[in-house]
Structures are given as structure tokens and as C-alpha cells.
Amino acid sequence: MTTSPTHPEAAETRSDGELAAEAREMLPELVALRRRLHADPELGLDTPRTQRRVLEALDGLGLEITTGAAATSVVAVLRGALPGPTVLLRGDMDGLPLDEDTGLDFAAENGAMHACGHDLHTAGLVGAARLLAARRDELAGDVLFMFQPGEEGAGGAQVMIDEGLLDTTGSRPEAAYALHVAPGPRGVVATRPGAAMAGSSSLTITVRGRGGHGSQPHRAQDPVPTAAEIVQALQTMVARRFDAFEPVVLSVTQLSTDAGVVNIIPDTATLQATVRTTSEAAVEQLREELPRLAEGIASAHGMSAEVDFEVLYPPTINDAARTAECLDVLRETLGAERVVSMDRAAMGSEDFAFVLQQVPGTFFMLLAGPEDPQASGEVNHSPRVIFDDSVLAEAAAALATLAHARLAAGASDSAVSGDVSATTG
Structure with a gap:
């Protein structure tokens, strides 16, 4: 041959x-x-x-x-x-x-x-x-x-x-x-x-309030409970806004503030999360809905929120x-x-x-x-x-x-x- x-x-x-x-x-x-x-x-x-x-x-x-x-x-x-x-x-x-x-x-x-x-x-x-x-x-x-x-x-x-x-x-x-x-x-x-594998994104949300003395929260705008409320809302969002057969996994892994000592109410509270998705459609939905959720909760408490959502791997x-x-x-x-x-x-x-x-x-x-x-x-x-x-x-x-x-x-x-x-x- x-x-x-x-x-x-x-x-x-x-x-x-x-x-x-x-x-x-x-x-x-x-x-x-x-x-x-x-x-x-x-x-x-x-x-x-x-x-x-x-x-x-x-x-x-x-x-x-x-x-x-x-x-x-x-x-x-x-x-x-x-x-x-x-x-x-x-x-x-x-x-x-x-x-x-x-x-x-x-x-x-x-x-x-x-x-x-x-x-x-x-x-x-x-x-x-x-x-x-x-x-x-x-x-x-x-x-x-x-x-x-x-x-x-x-x-x-x-x-x-x-x-x-x-x-x-x-x-x-x-x-x-x-x-x-x-x-x-x-x-x-x-x-x-x-x-075969999920995409990976990072989420950072910074809640901006007004700091003060830990003994007088009524004279401040405490961003910590607002950030905690956002954490809970994120879990509800994942469970209720996405199809269970096209999963989204969102894990908040870090919480921090700019307070130096325990008796200070901070000006800001920041949470960071890793987000896993299996479709581009889910990524686009997150881009649209995450800012609306965080900003809406912060606004309800008289504060503001900044959202940074970055796609790392598709x-x-x-x-x-x-x-x-x-x-x-x-x-x-x-x-x-x-x-x-x-x-x-x-x-x-x-x-x-x-x-x-x-x-x-x-x-x-x-x-x-x-x-x-x-x-x-x-x-x-x-x-x-x-x-x-x-x-x-x-x-x-x-x-x-x-x-x-x-x-x-x-x-x-x-x-x-x-x-x-x-x-x-």
C-alpha cells in the first residue's frame, strides 16, 4: 500500500x-x-x-x-x-x-x-x-x-x-x-x-454608611447589619432566581470593615464572594441583578453600595x-x-x-x-x-x-x- x-x-x-x-x-x-x-x-x-x-x-x-x-x-x-x-x-x-x-x-x-x-x-x-x-x-x-x-x-x-x-x-x-x-x-x-466545569467570578460589595461610637448606633449609619442583610439576600437570590438544573453557587468568603477597634461603628463594610456558573446566560443575569439587589438594600437603610463583579474564568x-x-x-x-x-x-x-x-x-x-x-x-x-x-x-x-x-x-x-x-x- x-x-x-x-x-x-x-x-x-x-x-x-x-x-x-x-x-x-x-x-x-x-x-x-x-x-x-x-x-x-x-x-x-x-x-x-x-x-x-x-x-x-x-x-x-x-x-x-x-x-x-x-x-x-x-x-x-x-x-x-x-x-x-x-x-x-x-x-x-x-x-x-x-x-x-x-x-x-x-x-x-x-x-x-x-x-x-x-x-x-x-x-x-x-x-x-x-x-x-x-x-x-x-x-x-x-x-x-x-x-x-x-x-x-x-x-x-x-x-x-x-x-x-x-x-x-x-x-x-x-x-x-x-x-x-x-x-x-x-x-x-x-x-x-x-x-464540564463551572465558570468562576469574583464579587465585591462595599456598603457605605456613616461611622460613629459603638454605644450610639442611632447617631450613625451602621453598614455592618446592612452588609449582613445583603449576604442573606444573595443566598435567596441564587435559590429563587436561577434554575436548579443550571446551578449557580455563590459563597461569601470574606467580611471586613474599616474600623480599627471593636467599639467603632465603621464607615464601610465590605463582603467578597466567589461565584460559580455553568452558562454565559447566568453570568449576564448576575451582571444585571447583583447591583440592583445590593444598591436596593443599602438604599432602604439610607446608605449606598458599590458592586464589582469580575469574570475570572468562563x-x-x-x-x-x-x-x-x-x-x-x-x-x-x-x-x-x-x-x-x-x-x-x-x-x-x-x-x-x-x-x-x-x-x-x-x-x-x-x-x-x-x-x-x-x-x-x-x-x-x-x-x-x-x-x-x-x-x-x-x-x-x-x-x-x-x-x-x-x-x-x-x-x-x-x-x-x-x-x-x-x-x-
């Missing part, structure tokens, strides 16, 4: 079983990398030691590598043997400002922690790069590896997009995939079409067609019994959402709970959370197989289009 750029049958020679088997063979190397990363976490957009370890792990694979200017990102391109589309694979690299309390031999001791599993994401993406680089001759198209700092609140994905990430290969990706580890039965994968929306393909590929690769559909979106947030706003793709969860039942009750962002890094074989195989399968499908689509054009031309 001969191959050509028009009929790249070579892209169809993938064996899911072979990729998974090779991923298991490289597991010790991936575990070692993950544990080096775990012992030395870095925060935000500035992760130079992590970047260096990624570059060392990719050395010798024949990738086109660039590093970021606004962040310590790594972008690596694997060029296939034949022309074709681009597929993007993402792994985030930053940790959290937590003192680790796991007791692991490789626990971090620098005041930061990989409490959300980004060390596994990075090592898994390195594994996928190695698997695919070994199959360069089978690829009809390019794979774009996105090693991203600054996922935990710094919007690193958008920073990389602004630096030209999506134009790196010369053609914008036609698919994008990312995974995230979470507690649960080891090796199980879960995702869904549509909203909802993570999985493309329906790409997600259907993703589920099929993962069932074939990992076994149908280990791939499940999520009933609803998770209310955490993820900045891979910025990529999925521009590229159809899928974000999926890889469960990585520890075998020790006493350690299984902790969740992401806990200083005691432990992930079983034996799932790195599944992580690498899943990402590599998704890219391989999509490039093969894209090549087949191009071949059919070419045949139709030749027939009708």
Missing part, C-alpha cells in the same frame, strides 16, 4: 493496545519525573525550575520548542510525516500556596504544594509527547503540546493564547484535549458534552462532537468499564476554558484516588490530598491516543474531500 499527502493511510496504523502497553513500560520514568516536580512546586506564571525540568524531559524528541515571555510556559510542536491538521494537548504546571501535610517521602517543603495534581498533568503530557514522537511516521498533521503555568487563578492559558499559542504550527488546532486528576476509583475517566464547555469521539477512543484504549459520562458539571473552574472557547475539544477527569482508605477522603486543594501516580500510564496513553485518533480522522476526512473534489471537478 502506498501513501501520499492526499491519502495518508499511514495515519490509520495506530494500535491503542500498543500505545497503552508502551505507556506502562515508561511508567517508572514518568513517576520519577512527577515526584521531582512534586517535591519542588512553584506558583503562578513564574515556574522556571518546572520549565527547566520539562525542557530536559523533552530533549531529544525532535520537537520544535519555544518558551513564553510573559510566563514560563513551554510550547512544543511535533511535526507529523504528512501534512494535516493540528491537535493541541495541555498540561498545567503550577502549584498552590499550601504547606504540604501528606507525609510522603517526596513531599514539598517550600511552602507550596501540588495539591491539585498539576505535577501529574505535566508528567502525563511528557509521556504523551514521547509516545507520539516515536510514531511520527504515522502522523498526518501536527501535535501542539501546551505546558502551561498559572492555571490557579493567574489565567495562564489566556496568557499563552495572547502570545500566539494557537497559531504556533501555522494552522489553528482543530481539536484540543486536557485531563485533570481527582479523587476516586483509580484509572476511571469521566467527562460530558457541554458544561465555563469549561466541551464540544459535543469531539467529546463523543473522545469517549469512544478512551473506551477502546482504557476499557469501556473505566469510562463514564458525568451527570452534571463540576462546580470547580478551569482555565482550559479559554482554549475551548476557540478550539472544539474535551476536558476530562482521570480519577487517581490512593489505595490507602485513610488517605482517600481528601480532595483537591487539601494539604493532605494524595494522588496515585500509577495513573500516569493511563494519562499518557489517553492523551496520545486522542491526538493520534483525531489526526487519523482528519486525514480520512481530507482524503474523502479530495476524492469528492476530483470526482466533481
Whole structure:
């Protein structure tokens, strides 16, 4: 059988079983990398030691590598043997400002922690790069590896997009995939079409009254009980103004005043909240109704309120067609019994959402709970959370197989289009 750029049958020679088997063979190397990363976490957009370890792990694979200017990102391109589309694979690299309390031999001791599993994401993406680089001759198209700092609140994905990430290969990706580890039965994968993760917004409301002596509230305009009334009204608003099947979660997490001592009624009281939404419609409704609610309550008490509502991350929306393909590929690769559909979106947030706003793709969860039942009750962002890094074989195989399968499908689509054009031309 001969191959050509028009009929790249070579892209169809993938064996899911072979990729998974090779991923298991490289597991010790991936575990070692993950544990080096775990012992030395870095925060935000500035992760130079992590970047260096990624570059060392990719050395010798024949990738086109660039590093970021606004962040310590790594972008690596694997060029296939034949022309074709681009597929993007993402792994985030930053940790959290937590003192680790796991007791692991490789626990971090620098005041930061990989409490959300980004060390596994990075090592898994390195594994996928190695698997695919070994199959360069089978690829009809390019794979774009996105090693991203600054996922935990710094919007690193958008920073990389602004630096030209999506134009790196010369053609914008036609698919994008990312995974995230979470507690649960080891090796199980879960995702869904549509909203997979909530969007995240911040809310700040400042109530302005008139301060005075704590013993004479009638001579002041006390903003504290007014702020407390607004807190209660916010909970009622969420419960009564939004459909329970398109949830909004609003948690007031901070209350403060400008009073210096306990016997002063302050001039101002400020509350801050995190808000999670699963649709753009909910965000727009909040933009409209939050100021009206806060200002109305403050006005009723002779005061004023200032409302600042800022969208941080949009909802993570999985493309329906790409997600259907993703589920099929993962069932074939990992076994149908280990791939499940999520009933609803998770209310955490993820900045891979910025990529999925521009590229159809899928974000999926890889469960990585520890075998020790006493350690299984902790969740992401806990200083005691432990992930079983034996799932790195599944992580690498899943990402590599998704890219391989999509490039093969894209090549087949191009071949059919070419045949139709030749027939009708």
C-alpha cells in the first residue's frame, strides 16, 4: 500500500493496545519525573525550575520548542510525516500556596504544594509527547503540546493564547484535549458534552454608611447589619432566581470593615464572594441583578453600595462532537468499564476554558484516588490530598491516543474531500 499527502493511510496504523502497553513500560520514568516536580512546586506564571525540568524531559524528541515571555510556559510542536491538521494537548504546571501535610517521602517543603495534581498533568503530557514522537511516521498533521503555568487563578492559558499559542504550527488546532486528576476509583475517566466545569467570578460589595461610637448606633449609619442583610439576600437570590438544573453557587468568603477597634461603628463594610456558573446566560443575569439587589438594600437603610463583579474564568464547555469521539477512543484504549459520562458539571473552574472557547475539544477527569482508605477522603486543594501516580500510564496513553485518533480522522476526512473534489471537478 502506498501513501501520499492526499491519502495518508499511514495515519490509520495506530494500535491503542500498543500505545497503552508502551505507556506502562515508561511508567517508572514518568513517576520519577512527577515526584521531582512534586517535591519542588512553584506558583503562578513564574515556574522556571518546572520549565527547566520539562525542557530536559523533552530533549531529544525532535520537537520544535519555544518558551513564553510573559510566563514560563513551554510550547512544543511535533511535526507529523504528512501534512494535516493540528491537535493541541495541555498540561498545567503550577502549584498552590499550601504547606504540604501528606507525609510522603517526596513531599514539598517550600511552602507550596501540588495539591491539585498539576505535577501529574505535566508528567502525563511528557509521556504523551514521547509516545507520539516515536510514531511520527504515522502522523498526518501536527501535535501542539501546551505546558502551561498559572492555571490557579493567574489565567495562564489566556496568557499563552495572547502570545500566539494557537497559531504556533501555522494552522489553528482543530481539536484540543486536557485531563485533570481527582479523587476516586483509580484509572476511571469521566467527562460530558457541554458544561464540564463551572465558570468562576469574583464579587465585591462595599456598603457605605456613616461611622460613629459603638454605644450610639442611632447617631450613625451602621453598614455592618446592612452588609449582613445583603449576604442573606444573595443566598435567596441564587435559590429563587436561577434554575436548579443550571446551578449557580455563590459563597461569601470574606467580611471586613474599616474600623480599627471593636467599639467603632465603621464607615464601610465590605463582603467578597466567589461565584460559580455553568452558562454565559447566568453570568449576564448576575451582571444585571447583583447591583440592583445590593444598591436596593443599602438604599432602604439610607446608605449606598458599590458592586464589582469580575469574570475570572468562563465555563469549561466541551464540544459535543469531539467529546463523543473522545469517549469512544478512551473506551477502546482504557476499557469501556473505566469510562463514564458525568451527570452534571463540576462546580470547580478551569482555565482550559479559554482554549475551548476557540478550539472544539474535551476536558476530562482521570480519577487517581490512593489505595490507602485513610488517605482517600481528601480532595483537591487539601494539604493532605494524595494522588496515585500509577495513573500516569493511563494519562499518557489517553492523551496520545486522542491526538493520534483525531489526526487519523482528519486525514480520512481530507482524503474523502479530495476524492469528492476530483470526482466533481
